[in-house]
Amino acid sequence: MTSFDFQPRTRVVFGTGSLSRLGELARELGCSRALLVADPGIAAAGHVARAEASLRDAAIATVVFDAFDANPDSAMVAAGAARAAASGIDSIVALGGGSSLDCGKGINFVLTNGGTMRDYRGFGKAAKPLLPMIGIPTTAGTGSDAQSYALISDATTHEKMACGDPKAAFRVAILDPALTVSQ
Numbered sequence: 001m002t003s004f005d006f007q008p009r010t011r012v013v014f015g016t017g018s019l020s021r022l023g024e025l026a027r028e029l030g031c032s033r034a035l036l037v038a039d040p041g042i043a044a045a046g047h048v049a050r051a052e053a054s055l056r057d058a059a060i061a062t063v064v065f066d067a068f069d070a071n072p073d074s075a076m077v078a079a080g081a082a083r084a085a086a087s088g089i090d091s092i093v094a095l096g097g098g099s100s101l102d103c104g105k106g107i108n109f110v111l112t113n114g115g116t117m118r119d120y121r122g123f124g125k126a127a128k129p130l131l132p133m134i135g136i137p138t139t140a141g142t143g144s145d146a147q148s149y150a151l152i153s154d155a156t157t158h159e160k161m162a163c164g165d166p167k168a169a170f171r172v173a174i175l176d177p178a179l180t181v182s183q
Contacts (some may be wrong), residue, residue, distance in 0.1 A: 009169040010146065018176040019136060022093065023058025025172050029132040031091035033035040035084045036038060037104040038095040040066050051081040051095055051136070068103045070084055074117040075155035076097045077106035084111050092133045093169075098151070099140030101135050105150035105168045107153075108133060117152045118141060120163035135170035145173040 013021060026034060034055055038048045048064060053152075055062045065083050068076040084092070084107055094104030109120045109129045119125060135145035149164035 001056065008164065009148070011172045012175060014170060014175040016176065016178050018055055018174050019047070019050055019179060022136070022174060023054040023056070023060055024136065025174065026055060026060050026091060026093065026134060027058045028133070029091060029171055031060055031132060032092045033087065033089045034093050034105075035080070035089040035107065036062050036063065036064045036095060037068075037080065037094045037107065038066055038100050039070075039097075042096040042100065045131040047095060047138065047165045051093065055093070059109070062093075063089060065107070067127070068099065069099065071153050071160075072098050072106060073153040073155040073158075074106075074161075077103060077110055077152055079106035079116050081110040089131070091131050092108055093136065093177040095131065095136040095138070097137065097139040098144045101137060101142065101144035101170075102150040102152060104133060104135070104150045105144075106163065107169065109150070109163060109165070117161060117163060118154060121167070123164045124166070126165040126167050130165075130167045132171045133168075134174065136174045136176070136179070140177055140180060145175070
């Protein structure tokens with residue numbers, strides 16, 4: 001058998017009801033003010049309110065960003081980064097399908113490293129550290145919670161850009177099967 005050394009970048013927390021651990025896990029990362037990236041459908045399903053309650057119980061202030069579509073583009077990411085900067089956030093929680101998770105990663109690139117999403121097309125373009133992120137997928141298909149790329153469209157050309165960096169991996173992925181029941 002061949003020897004290997006495996007060091008996962010993302011802590012995986014799995015279990016029915018594990019969304020309730022969000023505040024505790026965010027506190028372990030040193031978070032005090034989180035940007036919660038989730039689309040309006042996730043809010044309508046009640047998941048945003050549950051996430052906010054868990055963060056509030058851990059004394060973590062929350063700012064919600066939901067101004068993005070099923071295919072987030074560079075303008076939506078820029079709007080999220082501006083909202084995050086104005087709110088003084090120190091962490092990002094992305095809750096939803098691949099669009100929410102990718103938008104959260106994109107916001108983190110632009111917020112922490114400046115520029116526009118086009119600057120991060122390709123791999124390894126983030127010169128500075130990113131804020132700690134927690135990913136909470138509500139679908140099983142994208143795998144965005146398990147890798148360090150964000151797929152963001154250019155708002156002008158509509159070209160899809162794969163923007164990746166090891167620093168863009170979620171620090172924690174909360175896999176709560178109860179969040180997928182309505183899919």
